[in-house]
Amino acid sequence: MGRPVSLGLSLRYGAGYAGIAIVTQTVLVWLAYFYAPPAEAGLPSLLPIASVGAAMLVGRAVDAVSDPLVAAWSDGTRSRLGRRRPFMLLGALPLAITFVLLWWPPTALSTAALAVYLGVMVSLFLLFFTVYTAPYLALLPELGRSRAERVGLATWQAVFQILGLAVAMVGSGFVIEHFGFGGMGLALGALSLLTFLITALGVPEAPSSHQSPSPGVVESALLTLRNGPYVHYVFSHVLFWIGFNAVVVGAPYFVTVMMGGTEADASVALAVTFVVAVLCFPLMGRLSNRRGLKWTLQVSMAALAAALLLWALVGRWPGLVGAFGQGLMVFAVAGVGVAGLFVLPNAMVAEIADYDERLHGMRREAMFFGVQGFLVKTAMGLSSFGTTWLLETFGYTGERALGLVFLGPLAALFVLAGIAVLSGYREDVVRGETGVPYQTIPPASSRI
Numbered sequence: 001m002g003r004p005v006s007l008g009l010s011l012r013y014g015a016g017y018a019g020i021a022i023v024t025q026t027v028l029v030w031l032a033y034f035y036a037p038p039a040e041a042g043l044p045s046l047l048p049i050a051s052v053g054a055a056m057l058v059g060r061a062v063d064a065v066s067d068p069l070v071a072a073w074s075d076g077t078r079s080r081l082g083r084r085r086p087f088m089l090l091g092a093l094p095l096a097i098t099f100v101l102l103w104w105p106p107t108a109l110s111t112a113a114l115a116v117y118l119g120v121m122v123s124l125f126l127l128f129f130t131v132y133t134a135p136y137l138a139l140l141p142e143l144g145r146s147r148a149e150r151v152g153l154a155t156w157q158a159v160f161q162i163l164g165l166a167v168a169m170v171g172s173g174f175v176i177e178h179f180g181f182g183g184m185g186l187a188l189g190a191l192s193l194l195t196f197l198i199t200a201l202g203v204p205e206a207p208s209s210h211q212s213p214s215p216g217v218v219e220s221a222l223l224t225l226r227n228g229p230y231v232h233y234v235f236s237h238v239l240f241w242i243g244f245n246a247v248v249v250g251a252p253y254f255v256t257v258m259m260g261g262t263e264a265d266a267s268v269a270l271a272v273t274f275v276v277a278v279l280c281f282p283l284m285g286r287l288s289n290r291r292g293l294k295w296t297l298q299v300s301m302a303a304l305a306a307a308l309l310l311w312a313l314v315g316r317w318p319g320l321v322g323a324f325g326q327g328l329m330v331f332a333v334a335g336v337g338v339a340g341l342f343v344l345p346n347a348m349v350a351e352i353a354d355y356d357e358r359l360h361g362m363r364r365e366a367m368f369f370g371v372q373g374f375l376v377k378t379a380m381g382l383s384s385f386g387t388t389w390l391l392e393t394f395g396y397t398g399e400r401a402l403g404l405v406f407l408g409p410l411a412a413l414f415v416l417a418g419i420a421v422l423s424g425y426r427e428d429v430v431r432g433e434t435g436v437p438y439q440t441i442p443p444a445s446s447r448i
Contacts, residue, residue: 005149009203013143014156016088016136016199019192021164023099024129026188028248029169029270031056031102032388034181035118038397040256041263046105051115053388059122060381064374066130071370072217074135075363082205083366084135091131092196096189098125103185126377132196134373138366139203141350150350151288151343155281158342162274167191170274173267220364224371230352232425234372237345238379239418240301243411244341245383247308250407253396258314258404259327269331276335277342284343293348294427298419300340305415307334311408355430
C-alpha cells in the first residue's frame with residue numbers, strides 16, 4: 001500500500017490494458033462484420049446479422065452473471081500472491097485461445113449450428129475476459145492511494161488502451177486485407193497474451209492480509225447498489241456505453257457504406273479518433289484537477305453526443321468536403337469523448353471505493369468493478385442486439401442505409417441521458433469535502 005507508484009510499475013500495470021483493448025475492440029468492431037458482411041464487401045455471409053446479434057446477447061448475458069461472482073471471489077481471496085494476481089494468471093491463456101477461436105469457425109456446420117457455436121464461443125471468451133479483467137481493474141485503487149497516483153495509473157491505462165486500440169482497430173484492417181480474419185485472430189491473440197502476462201507476472205501484489213470478513217456475493221452486490229454516488233456514476237456509465245458500443249459495432253458499415261471507404265479506411269477513420277483522444281489526455285488531466293472528474297466526464301460525453309448527431313448528416317454537409325472527409329471530421333470530434341471515457345471512470349471508481357471503506361470498513365474494489373461490468377456488459381449485449389436489429393430492419397447497404405443514418409442520433413440520446421444521470425453525482429461528498437451524508441439505507445441483511 002505504501003509503495004510509491006514508479007514509472008516502471010505504471011508501465012507494467014498499464015500494459016495489461018493493451019491486451020484487454022485488443023481483444024474486446026476487435027470483437028466489437030469486426031465480429032458482426034465477419035459473420036454478416038454487407039453485400040458491398042464481397043465476402044461470404046456466414047450468418048444472418050440478427051443471428052449474430054442474438055449470439056452476442058447470449059454471450060453478454062452469461063458473462064454478466066460472472067462479474068459479481070468473480071468480484072466477490074477476488075475480494076475474499078487470501079493467498080500469498082494477493083487477491084488479484086491468481087485470477088489474472090488463471091484467465092490469461094484461456095482468454096487468448098477463445099479469442100482466436102472466434103475467427104476460426106468450423107466450416108461444415110449448418111447455419112443453426114454455427115449460431116450456437118458463436119454463442120458458446122462468445123460466452124466463453126467473455127467469461128475468461130471477466131476472470132482476468134475484474135481483478136486487474138481492482139488493482140488500481142490498491143496500487144495508487146492518492147488521486148494523483150490513481151489519475152496517473154489511469155492515464156497510463158488509457159495510453160496502453162489507445163495502443164491496443166490502434167492495433168485492434170487500425171492495424172486489424174490491414175492485417176485482414178493481407179492475411180484474412182483467421183490470420184488476424186492468431187496474430188492479435190498472441191500479442192494480447194503477451195501483454196496479459198506482462199502485468200500478471202510483473203506487477204507485485206502484497207499477500208492478502210485483510211482481517212474484515214467479506215460479505216457474500218448477493219449481499220456485497222446489494223450493498224454496492226445502495227451506494228448513492230456509485231448508482232449515479234454507474235448508470236451514467238452504462239448509458240454512455242450503450243451509445244458508444246452501438247457506433248463501434250456500426251463503424252465498419254458506416255465507413256464502407258456512408259463514407260464510401262474500404263475495410264482499411266475504417267481503420268484510418270478510427271485512427272483519427274484515437275489520435276485526437278491521445279492529444280486530449282493532458283487536457284483531461286488539467287480539467288479534472290481544476291473542475292473535477294464529474295464535470296470533465298460530462299464535457300467528454302457532450303462531445304461524443306455531438307459527434308453522433310453529426311453522424312446522420314454525413315454526405316449532406318454543404319461545401320466542398322466529400323462524404324469521406326465529413327466522416328473523418330465526425331470521428332475526430334468523437335475522439336474528445338473517447339479521451340474522457342478512457343481516463344476518468346477508473347479514477348472515479350477508486351474514489352468511490354475509498355468512500356465505501358469509510359462507511360463500512362472494507363475494501364471491495366473488485367465488487368464495484370464487477371457490478372459495473374455486469375451492468376455494462378448486459379447493456380452492451382442489448383446495444384449490440386439492438387444495433388444489429390436496427391441495421392437489418394432499416395438497412396445497412398448503399399441502396400438501403402436508413403439503419404446507419406438512424407444509428408448515430410439514437411446513440412446520442414443514450415449519451416445525453418447519461419449526462420443527465422451523472423448530474424446527481426456528489427463529488428464533494430465522495431472525496432470527504434463535506435459532512436453531508438450520501439448513503440442510502442443498507443440492506444437489512446447487512447452485517448456491517
